[in-house]
Amino acid sequence: MVDPGYKGYSFTLSELKYLRSGKYVCPRCGGQMEKEKYSAEVSHEVFDTSVIHANYTVTQYKYRFRCGSCGEVFELEELVPPKKHSPMVRKITRVIVIIAIIAVLMSVMIGSLL
Numbered sequence: 001m002v003d004p005g006y007k008g009y010s011f012t013l014s015e016l017k018y019l020r021s022g023k024y025v026c027p028r029c030g031g032q033m034e035k036e037k038y039s040a041e042v043s044h045e046v047f048d049t050s051v052i053h054a055n056y057t058v059t060q061y062k063y064r065f066r067c068g069s070c071g072e073v074f075e076l077e078e079l080v081p082p083k084k085h086s087p088m089v090r091k092i093t094r095v096i097v098i099i100a101i102i103a104v105l106m107s108v109m110i111g112s113l114l
């Protein structure tokens, strides 16, 4: 029996956001990039083997982006790096924590004065 196989997409939330933004700017030269759809056969081992068996053909649709200016091709994963807090975000978080501590100390001081 020939397995019908599995066809599908697999995106992270940030990848979907990038796809839906419609603004594909080349990270190398800043040129406009074109979206290309292609399919790739993916090893079944990356999936839950209790659901997809060894003889399944797993076809995964993927997107890549080709720059119209320099011709460079980027995979979607390359353009959407895994979410990391930038040093700026960390700095702002630290400032908010300090303000909160000061506010608590102030209210305690004011409370002891009254």
Ligand SMILES: [Zn+2]
Binding pocket: 026, 027, 028, 029, 030, 031, 067, 068, 069, 070, 071, 072
């Ligand atoms: Zn480019």
